[in-house]
Structure formats: C-alpha cells, structure tokens
Amino acid sequence: QVQLVEPGGGLAQAGASLRLSCAASEGAFNTYGMGWLRQTPGKEREFVAAVSWRGTNTQYADSVKGRFTIYRDNTKKMVNLQMNRLKPEDTAVYYCARDASAYQVGSGPYDYWGQGTQVTVSS
Numbered sequence: 001q002v003q004l005v006e007p008g009g010g011l012a013q014a015g016a017s018l019r020l021s022c023a024a025s026e027g028a029f030n031t032y033g034m035g036w037l038r039q040t041p042g043k044e045r046e047f048v049a050a051v052s053w054r055g056t057n058t059q060y061a062d063s064v065k066g067r068f069t070i071y072r073d074n075t076k077k078m079v080n081l082q083m084n085r086l087k088p089e090d091t092a093v094y095y096c097a098r099d100a101s102a103y104q105v106g107s108g109p110y111d112y113w114g115q116g117t118q119v120t121v122s123s
Contacts, residue, residue: 033052
C-alpha cells in the first residue's frame with residue numbers, strides 16, 4: 001500500500017509562485033515515475049507534469065511548459081512541483097500520482113493518488 005501526502009497548496013496572486021510537495025509515507029517510490037494532475041469542477045482531471053523514476057526525464061502540459069518545474073528527491077521520497085508565473089486558469093485541485101508500473105516516465109496510468117490540494121490564483 002502506498003500513501004501519498006500533499007501538504008502545501010494555497011492562495012496566490014497572478015504572477016506569483018507556489019511550490020507543491022508530495023511525500024510517499026509508505027510503499028515503493030524510488031523505482032516509479034510520478035505525475036502531477038489537476039482538476040477543476042465540472043472538468044476531467046488533466047495531466048500537468050511527469051518525472052521519470054530516476055528524475056532524468058520530465059514532461060509537461062503545453063499550458064504549463066516554461067512556468068512549472070517537476071522534480072523529485074528519492075532520498076526523501078518526495079516529488080515537487082514548482083509553479084511560477086501563476087495564472088488564474090491554474091486554479092484547481094492538484095493531485096500527485098504514482099505510475100502503475102515501475103521504471104516508467106511518470107505519465108501514467110497511475111495506481112495511487114494523493115488526497116489533492118487546492119491551489120487558487122487570483123487576478
């Protein structure tokens with residue numbers, strides 16, 4: 001069983017920065033790719049960013065490319081999402097997730113999810 005815990009999130013003004021963190025308290029982490037996804041009311045959950053199990057490969061949605069950075073620290077079993085130049089359309093509940101298969105790039109499919117953390121960006 002894997003538990004992913006997401007402290008952080010919060011409220012920010014447009015143009016500001018926030019960092020999201022996701023910690024794996026139990027289960028395997030270091031050999032699995034990880035992703036961040038987000039969801040707004042009435043919409044499907046959408047992919048935001050992914051990092052491979054070694055942290056050497058990353059992927060981003062076009063909407064966040066150049067503004068967000070995903071990175072991981074396998075010694076601490078954590079994956080982070082640094083969000084810069086935030087926009088109101090980044091407002092969503094953000095989820096971290098673990099790849100269902102080991103040694104992949106983090107883009108899913110996913111088998112474990114964090115509880116979600118709210119990010120609200122005001123204009």
